[in-house]
Amino acid sequence: MDSSLESWQKEVIRCIRCGACQNVCPVFKELQAESTVARGRVKLIRGVISKDLDLTDGFIDKMSLCLMCKACVVNCPSGVKVDKLVEAARKEIAKKKGLSPLKMLIFRLVLKNRWVFNAGMRTGRIFQGLVFRKGSNGQGMLPRMSLGIDKRRLLSPLAQKPFKSMYPEVVKVPEATMRIAFFTGCMINYIYTDTGRAVINVLNQNGVEVVIPSLQNCCGTPVRINGDYETAKTMAKANIDVFLKEKVDAVVVACGTCGLSLKEEYAELLKDDPNYVEKAKKLGSMVKDFTELVVSLEGFEGKMGRLPVKVTYHDPCHLIRGLKVKEQPRQIIRSIPGVIFEEMTKADTCCGSGGSFSLYHYELSTKINDHKVESVHKTGAEILATGCSACRMHIEDGLNRQGNPVKVMHTAQLLEMAYQAGANPSPVKHDKGKGRKNLE
Amino acid sequence: MRLEIIQKLSEIVGKDNLYTELEDLYCYTYDASFVKADFKKDLAGVAVYPSNTEEVAQIIKLANQEMIPVVPRGAGTNVSGGTISVGDCIILVLKRMNKILEIDGKNLIAVVEPGVITGQLQSEVERIGLFYPPDPASQAFSTMGGNVAECAGGPRGVKYGVTRDYVIGLEAVLPTGEVINTGGRTIKNVTGYDMTKLFTGSEGTLCVITKIIVKLIPLPEAKSTMMAVFSEIVQACETVSEIIATGLVPCSLELLDNIYIRNIEEYAKVGLPTEAGAVLLIEVDGDSEILAKQIGKIEKICSQLGAVQIRVAKTKEEAEELWRARRSAFAAVSRLRPTIIGEDATVPRSSIPAAVNRIQEIAAKYNIIVAVLGHAGDGNLHATILTDETDQEEMARVEKAIDEIFIATVELGGSLSGEHGIGRAKSKFITIQTGEVGLEVQRQIKQALDPNNILNPGVMFGA
Numbered sequence: 001m002d003s004s005l006e007s008w009q010k011e012v013i014r015c016i017r018c019g020a021c022q023n024v025c026p027v028f029k030e031l032q033a034e035s036t037v038a039r040g041r042v043k044l045i046r047g048v049i050s051k052d053l054d055l056t057d058g059f060i061d062k063m064s065l066c067l068m069c070k071a072c073v074v075n076c077p078s079g080v081k082v083d084k085l086v087e088a089a090r091k092e093i094a095k096k097k098g099l100s101p102l103k104m105l106i107f108r109l110v111l112k113n114r115w116v117f118n119a120g121m122r123t124g125r126i127f128q129g130l131v132f133r134k135g136s137n138g139q140g141m142l143p144r145m146s147l148g149i150d151k152r153r154l155l156s157p158l159a160q161k162p163f164k165s166m167y168p169e170v171v172k173v174p175e176a177t178m179r180i181a182f183f184t185g186c187m188i189n190y191i192y193t194d195t196g197r198a199v200i201n202v203l204n205q206n207g208v209e210v211v212i213p214s215l216q217n218c219c220g221t222p223v224r225i226n227g228d229y230e231t232a233k234t235m236a237k238a239n240i241d242v243f244l245k246e247k248v249d250a251v252v253v254a255c256g257t258c259g260l261s262l263k264e265e266y267a268e269l270l271k272d273d274p275n276y277v278e279k280a281k282k283l284g285s286m287v288k289d290f291t292e293l294v295v296s297l298e299g300f301e302g303k304m305g306r307l308p309v310k311v312t313y314h315d316p317c318h319l320i321r322g323l324k325v326k327e328q329p330r331q332i333i334r335s336i337p338g339v340i341f342e343e344m345t346k347a348d349t350c351c352g353s354g355g356s357f358s359l360y361h362y363e364l365s366t367k368i369n370d371h372k373v374e375s376v377h378k379t380g381a382e383i384l385a386t387g388c389s390a391c392r393m394h395i396e397d398g399l400n401r402q403g404n405p406v407k408v409m410h411t412a413q414l415l416e417m418a419y420q421a422g423a424n425p426s427p428v429k430h431d432k433g434k435g436r437k438n439l440e
Numbered sequence: 441m442r443l444e445i446i447q448k449l450s451e452i453v454g455k456d457n458l459y460t461e462l463e464d465l466y467c468y469t470y471d472a473s474f475v476k477a478d479f480k481k482d483l484a485g486v487a488v489y490p491s492n493t494e495e496v497a498q499i500i501k502l503a504n505q506e507m508i509p510v511v512p513r514g515a516g517t518n519v520s521g522g523t524i525s526v527g528d529c530i531i532l533v534l535k536r537m538n539k540i541l542e543i544d545g546k547n548l549i550a551v552v553e554p555g556v557i558t559g560q561l562q563s564e565v566e567r568i569g570l571f572y573p574p575d576p577a578s579q580a581f582s583t584m585g586g587n588v589a590e591c592a593g594g595p596r597g598v599k600y601g602v603t604r605d606y607v608i609g610l611e612a613v614l615p616t617g618e619v620i621n622t623g624g625r626t627i628k629n630v631t632g633y634d635m636t637k638l639f640t641g642s643e644g645t646l647c648v649i650t651k652i653i654v655k656l657i658p659l660p661e662a663k664s665t666m667m668a669v670f671s672e673i674v675q676a677c678e679t680v681s682e683i684i685a686t687g688l689v690p691c692s693l694e695l696l697d698n699i700y701i702r703n704i705e706e707y708a709k710v711g712l713p714t715e716a717g718a719v720l721l722i723e724v725d726g727d728s729e730i731l732a733k734q735i736g737k738i739e740k741i742c743s744q745l746g747a748v749q750i751r752v753a754k755t756k757e758e759a760e761e762l763w764r765a766r767r768s769a770f771a772a773v774s775r776l777r778p779t780i781i782g783e784d785a786t787v788p789r790s791s792i793p794a795a796v797n798r799i800q801e802i803a804a805k806y807n808i809i810v811a812v813l814g815h816a817g818d819g820n821l822h823a824t825i826l827t828d829e830t831d832q833e834e835m836a837r838v839e840k841a842i843d844e845i846f847i848a849t850v851e852l853g854g855s856l857s858g859e860h861g862i863g864r865a866k867s868k869f870i871t872i873q874t875g876e877v878g879l880e881v882q883r884q885i886k887q888a889l890d891p892n893n894i895l896n897p898g899v900m901f902g903a
Contacts, residue, residue: 013778013829018472019517023557023581032489032535033459034467034516047466052479058463078774 005049005092008085012046015039015080021072026350026368027065035062038072038082045089055096063089065361067354067368068225069317087225094227103226103356163189163196169214171200176209180293181248183239185258186218187389195389195409198416199254199290205419206297210252215242219258222355224269233273236266240279243286251283254290254412255388256319257355263287263323289319290412291328291387305421306338311414312381313341314372314395315348316388329387329411336418344375353394369398376406385411441485441528445506449488449530452498457489457536468513468524468531472578474781475521475864484511484525491536493611493619493650500648500894501617503530509897512644514554514586517578519782520863522590522643522899532648534585540564541651548656549608549625554585554649558592561654571659573600576859585649591641593859595692598817599725600657602859604640609653612639615646615890625653638885643861644896646889660725663691664735665759668720668742669713669749673697673812676718677793679745680816683722683738684789690738692723693817697796699776699826700769700813707772710765713749720816721766723759769813777809777826783842785849786820786858798848799823806841808834820858847872867902 021038022028028037035044044062047053066086073082163184180203188196200210220235239262243251253259266280294300311333319325326348334341352358352368372395376384384406386392396408441460450458459465465484469477477483485508490496503510509529516523525531538555545568552561558579562572575594576582582592588610593602609623623629623636639647670676676695683693696704696719705712712719720742724734739750753759774780787795796812799821803810814821823845827838846856850872856862862870871879883901886893 009830010778014774016472016774016780017470019515019578019581022515022517032533033464033487034533035459035464040467043467043470044463047479053463053466056463058461062463077770078780079771 005045005088008045008088009049011081011085012042012049014078015042015046015076016078017043018077020075020077021082024071024075024349026067026069026071026352026371027364029371030364030367031065036065038076038080041066041086041089042080042082045085048089048092055093059089060093060097063093064357065364067317067350067352067357069350069354070321071317071348071350074321087227090225090227091229092227094229099226099228103228158190159193161193163193164212164214166193166197167200167212169212171204171210171212173204173207173209175207177207178250178297179209179211179248180250180252181211181213181243181246183216183219183243183251183253183258183262183287184212185253185255185389187393188254192389192392192410195254195392195412198410198412199252202290202294202412202415202419203252205303206294206300208293208297211246211248213242213246217242219261221257221261221265224261224265226356229269233269236261236269236280237276240266240276240283243283244279248286250288250293251286252288252290252293254410255390256289256316256322256325257388257390259287259289260318260322289323289325289328289387291332292323292325294415295328295331300332301335303422304336304415304418305423307336307414307418307421308338309383310340310342310379310381311336311383311385312344312376312379313347313411314344314351314376314384314386314391316386316391317348317350319387320348325387329385332411332415333385336414339414339418342379342381344379344381346371346375349375351391351394351398353390355390358394365394366398366401369394370402373398373402373404377402377404381406383414384408385414387411441508441530445502445508446486448502449486449499452495452502453488453490457491459487460485465525465531468511468516471513471516471518471521471523473519473521473524473863473865475524477524477526482525482527484531485528487531487533489533489536493613496532496534496613496648496650497617497619499530499532500613500615503894504616504892507892507894510648510894511896512585512589512648514583514589515557515578515581516586517582518586518590518861518863519784519865520590520643520857520861521865522861522863522896523586524864526898534648534650535583537585537650538583543568543570543656544625545570547625548658549653550656551651551653552584553651554583554588556584558582558584558587565656566659569659570656572606572654572656574603574606584652584654588640588649588652589642589644590861591859593815593818593820595694595815595817597815597820597859598693599689599691604637606654606656607636607640607652608655610636610639610649611651612647612649615892615895619650620647623653627655641861643863643899645886645899645901646895648895660691660727662728662731663723663725663759664731664753665721665723665762666735666739666750666752667762667765668722668739668747669716670718670720670746671716671748672746673718673796674793675746676720677796677816679720679742679747680792681790682741682745684817686737686741688724688734688737688741690722690734690817691725692721693815694721694766695719695812695814695816695821696721696766696769697812699809699811700773700824703772703776704765704768707775708764708768710761710768712765716748719765721762773811773824773826777828779827779829781825781827781838781842782860783823783825783845784820784858784860785823785845785854785856786818787849787852787854789817789819791852791854792816792819792821795819795821795849795852795854798852799845802841802844802848805844806837808838808841810841815858818858819854843869862900864898867898867900870900870902 034040220232224232263284270276351372352365358365513523535555537553542551576592809826811824
């Protein structure tokens, strides 16, 4: 990642403007304006490089209208790295125009400094009841007042205690066959601790000792894709140091976005830092998604009990197109006795979350999400499994808006349920149509 | 663009369906062609997205009254520069008119709005055992309106013809704002001049298409796919001519030259012999009983003319694997050089060997890379120029080479464009083929329908 936007000249001219991205871009599907599809974004970036255009508010707005879902990248006949180009443009914007004050505060103070993040999140938990109310199915919470985010936006409540404080730094098992380090990521640590718990339970039951390094930070992706490279580099280096210190067989993630940053993007980010680039590559080579690791464990299917439920699966963008993990979660779901797996149409289309995209472009992100909710609904599934907490929150929000009771969870949680059913063979009560209640 | 015009347009389509920001308009200065609009001179004044015929008619009436140029646009996937903005114009995007109005299985026709995606119509009709054959490479995202306006073709052209062979009726808005209905729902129809065929391929210069009636055919029962490898490209070209001369009609007959073969193999590892001069990918379709017989005959011709390797796909998966080579062709060569210019000179099928020869001579003369990948079965050779647009000296040679390829094509009795259209890219060459009289007649037709020259000015006839 060279410092200047001009250095991307060679990449922008590779776009032959064929228009194939129109077929897959979720933002274009809703907006239909040429400036909102990948080839339009590439043309605009080219316009800035050739000095036809400036970094105007219009340009900044167009660059913000990208979910970074990589659908265009994998479908591009010329293989143009559109996501990297948009990122480079955002970096240029951050450099020349600065970040918005709110983003500046979040990125530079909160995400970068673990203790501030922790303190903020603890305080946040106490006060969140004042500003948020419960969602209609008792799920999640809705803003009570305007926070610059839409009042209909369902956010999941912060956990009682951060995940990392619930476990010792090393979760031991007798006669461990493997030792791994778990990169929790922010959402698992502060919101979806149930996913983290499931990861540990499942791995422990397979004889895997889990190390949860307490000094790990946010992976830095939210900072990097919004253009703040300096902060992102500091965060990357901190995580590299923390994880390379551990004597482990693998570094496991339960989020495609965090996983991709550790596996590939750190090395790209630090490519001009001779000291860290090799370390980044070394860390990268150790990274595995939870489902990748599980399917490689001998006898992981043996401990399952019956789960008589219908399940569908949503592919998170950065898990399928980033870490290229597609079959492993399906293999896990299919191997659970009693589960009927129903593939939804367009399982690999973005849910519309895009991290902070869903906060800044809520209306649009909701429209994109509606298609996903519709696909989920058509399968008749009672459980939607997925591999990313941001997708989970966004799809839960969509289901909530439409009063749909489908339960959303990480693949690890479904597997944990199957293991629990195996340990307590009392039949899981199951009543069609009220799936969610019975599963809780 | 004057504020009052924008105000009026906004009243017609609604303010959410109209764009005036610089960054939005900048994105209508291109399409999939190599034609470059001059940003300072050619930036559009406004882009509008009407939702029905009535709105289109109102926009055109206003434009005609005010003498404002209008550039109709679908998905902007044409490769002849037919949809790029010209000065302070109105970009008229028809993507919101995207409904399949009717699929009539009794009369084997479909009625669609112009913004329907071609591939979407195809999958809808195939679900009930019917078939809409035209298959331009962009079918997954191109619109039906654009396909009709450009008379799009595709690999299946060899057996099934092109868009023109399926359009039997149109509703269109004329440059003066009146709505015209041409043709109809019948297969036979000789009432008056064939306006349907005139409008099909008119590249947005005569009307804005607002409704399309296409005929459908029964979906062929089965397909069989094979690949033949030749050590010399001339053998492959002769094989194509021989297959056609024998009276066999494959549904696809695709030629890949050595440059493509080497790059595809390097990129996609499909098991192509990299020293081969050419590969033919051949597909036949129809009733399953006759397929083996047809493939057998083609296999025999291939061996007689020197094929060194023949692979007939035994399963659907094997066929898919063979097509993967063809589909990855573009991606493969785009890794070689950054800029790709796809030409589509088309020659009578018996002239394919001569045409390939001439293209290779021209490439050598100007010291540029020209790869050949063609729908050889219908004489439609896609000479692909692999270059780098930032290298001005090389680009000058490329331009000269393209000029010579056009002249060579016409000399061989061929056409300047088989399926891409003239647009802005080839308008200066049009008389080599039409002659002065031919061009004058076309000009008069244009003048009669569009007295103020508001619809897509510059396309086909030059500036």
